[in-house]
Amino acid sequence: MKTMKGRMIRIFNAAALCALLASVAVAQQTVQPATDRVTVPFSDPDRPGTLRVNLLDGTVTIKGSNRRDVLFVANSQDAREALRRRQQPEVPPGMRRLTQPGGFGVEERDNEMSVSSGFNREINLDIDVPMRTKLRVSIVDGGITVDNVDSEIEINTVDGGITLTNVGGSVVAHAVDGRITATIARVTPQAPMAFTSLDGDIDVTLPAAVKANLRLRSDQGDVFTDFDVQVTASTSANRTQQRNGRGLRIDVNRSIYGTVNGGGPDFELRTFDGNIYVRKGK
C-alpha cells in the first residue's frame, strides 16, 4: 500500500513536472518574439552581390559575415510594439488580437537582391549578408545600422539616423533629418565618398593613414577634427566673384577644402544645421 502510494506520488510529481514544463514552454512561446526568417541565396555567390532595400517605415540592421547567402529576420515583437504605438482598434469582447507577420518580399535576379515591405507597415529587419555585398538602402521613416560590410555602401534616409561601424570600401550616405555616424576601417583607394545631412550631425572616423581631399561644410554649425588637415585653396576654390552692371560681387562660402596625408579622392561632409566631426581612427 505504501509502495503503491509512493508510486502514485511519483507519477503525480512527474505529471506535475510535465505540466509545468509544458506551461513554461507555452509561456516562452508567447513571450518570445515570433520572427519570420528567410534565407535567400545569390545566383552567383562567388561574385559580390548587391542588396537593395527600399522601405517606407522601419529599421534595418545589416551585418556582414563569412556566409554566402543572405538571412532576413523580420522581428514581429518590434512590429507589435510599433502597433501599440499607433492608434489601434479595440479588441472585441471574447476575441484576441493575433500578431501579423512582418510582411516583406525578397526578389533575386542576376546577383541582385531587392527587399521591399507592404504599404503602411512598419518592419524591422535584421539582415546578415556576405561581407563583400554592395548595399543600396533607402528608408523614408526609420534608421539603419550597418556593421562589418566591406564594399560599396549607399544609404539614404529621410527621417532616421545612419550608423556605420567597422565598414570598408566606399560610403555615399545622405540623411535629410538624421545623424550620420560612420567608423570606416578601410577605404577603397581613389574612391570618393560623401556624407550629407540637412538637419543632423555628421560624425565620421577615418583610418589615420587615409589619403583624401576633404570638403567640409556646415552652414549653421561647426567643424571639428583631430586630423592634421592642410587647408588648401582657401582663397580661390570657395570664393567666386562676378562682375555685373552694378559692380563686383564676391562670395566666400563656408566650405573648408583641405588635404590629409597628402591628398587623395574627394570626401565631402556637408550638413546644413548640424556639426561635423572628422575623427582619426586607429
Place this chain on the structure above:
Amino acid sequence: MEHDKLGRLLPDDIDRREADELDATWRMLGGIDAPAPDSDRMRARLDAVIDALEHAEPSRPRTWFGFRGLAGGRRFYAVQGLAAAAILLVGIALGRFVMSDRTRPADSASEIAAMRSEMRELREMVSLSLMQQQSASDRLKGVTWTGQLDRPSGEVVAALLDGLMHDPNVNVRLATIDALERFASRDDVRRAAIEAVDRQMSPLVQIALIDFLVKTNERQSAPTLRRLAQDPRVNDAVRSRAAWGLQQLG
C-alpha cells in the same frame, strides 16, 4: 605600372605637362571598375534599346541621349568597348608621339597638338562613362573629374545637367552643382538650375541650387524663389534660404 614605363619612354625634352596628362589618364583608366550586371531598370532600358534598334533607321547620328541609352542597356559591353577604345587611342597616340619624336623631331609640334586633342577626348570619354556607372561613388568620381577637363565639350555639360535632374543619388546631384559652377556663364545651365530648384525633392540640393543662383546673380530666378519662399509645403530651411536669396538678388 604602365605609367611608370611610360615616364621612362618619354624623351627628356618633352613638356612635363604632357607626361602628367598621360599619367593622369592611365590612372583614370585604371580606376574604371567592371560594372555589375543589370537591374530591372537596366533590363527595361535594354529592351527599349533593342526595340529602338529594330525600328530605327540605320544611319541615325549619335546624340548624347542615344549614347546614354546604349550605355544604360548594354552597359557592361559598352564600358568594355569604351575602355578598349580608350586603351587603343592611348596606344596609337603614344606610338605616334614616340615615333614622331625619334624620326622627325623638327615636325613634332602638330603631332603634339593632335595628341593633346586626343588626350582631351579620351579624358572626357572616361569622365562621361564613369557618370553612367551603377555605383554612386563612380558617378561622383566622373563628376569630379570633369573639373580637371581642359575645354570640356557640350556633351560634358549635358551629362552634368542630366545628372542634376535625374541622378537617383542626392550626393551625386549635389556634386553636379559644384561641377556646373564653371559653366555658370551659359544660359542653358542657369535655366536648368532654375528649373531644378523647383523640381528637386531634396532640401539640401534645393539650398545648394539657391546658393548657385545667388552666386551667379541670376535674376530670372526671382519668381521661382518667391514661390518657394511662400509655399508652406516647402521645407522650412529651403523657404528661409529662398527668402534670403531673393534679398541678395535685390
